[in-house]
Amino acid sequence: MKDEFFEFAILLERALASFYEKIQKEEGLERIKSTLEFQATHSHEHAKRIAETANTIEKPQLGEKVILDYQNNLTKNLLLKISSENDINKVIETLADSEEKLGDLYKKIAQKMRDLSVYYETIAGEIDKIGEEEYQHRDLLLMEKK
Numbered sequence: 784m785k786d787e788f789f790e791f792a793i794l795l796e797r798a799l800a801s802f803y804e805k806i807q808k809e810e811g812l813e814r815i816k817s818t819l820e821f822q823a824t825h826s827h828e829h830a831k832r833i834a835e836t837a838n839t840i841e842k843p844q845l846g847e848k849v850i851l852d853y854q855n856n857l858t859k860n861l862l863l864k865i866s867s868e869n870d871i872n873k874v875i876e877t878l879a880d881s882e883e884k885l886g887d888l889y890k891k892i893a894q895k896m897r898d899l900s901v902y903y904e905t906i907a908g909e910i911d912k913i914g915e916e917e918y919q920h921r922d923l924l925l926m927e928k929k
Contacts, residue, residue, distance in 0.1 A: 788906050789837035792913070793830045800826035815927045822920060829913050836909050843898035853888060857881055 803823035807816055861881045865874045 786837060786842050786906065788903075788910075789833055792833045792910060793837075796826045796830035796833065796913075800824075800830065815924075818924060818927055821923070825916070825920060829916070833909065833913070836905075840902060840905055842902050843895055845892070845895050845899075850888065850892065854885070857884060 800823045803819050803826060806812060807819045807823070812819065858881075861877065864877050868874050868877065
């Protein structure tokens with residue numbers, strides 16, 4: 784599944800590549816043309832790498848509709864059961880059972896959140912690597928100074 788963070792990073796890198804391709808033609812930058820070509824190429828490579836990463840990891844889905852349906856069905860069934868029950872102890876057991884089921888549901892939601900955390904940590908790791916490479920690109924550009 785596509786993720787807005789990946790899509791945004793790809794957009795940024797493609798825009799940066801286009802920028803470097805454009806300024807290669809600017810008068811007065813002939814001396815650093817090969818460095819600008821390198822920058823453009825690496826921006827395209829970053830965009831490609833981000834796209835490949837996006838295709839290799841899948842974003843966990845919370846499944847909000849399933850959760851809402853589960854809770855709605857649980858409460859409807861619960862109401863049906865307790866409204867026709869005259870024994871308060873059975874009502875209490877039924878209510879306690881539904882609380883356990885809700886507890887299980889929340890535990891599953893918490894696990895999905897942990898899964899999302901791992902997913903976003905993976906994205907952050909990839910973006911961080913590209914950030915480090917951008918520092919290297921900065922240093923490469925600074926070496927062009929005379």
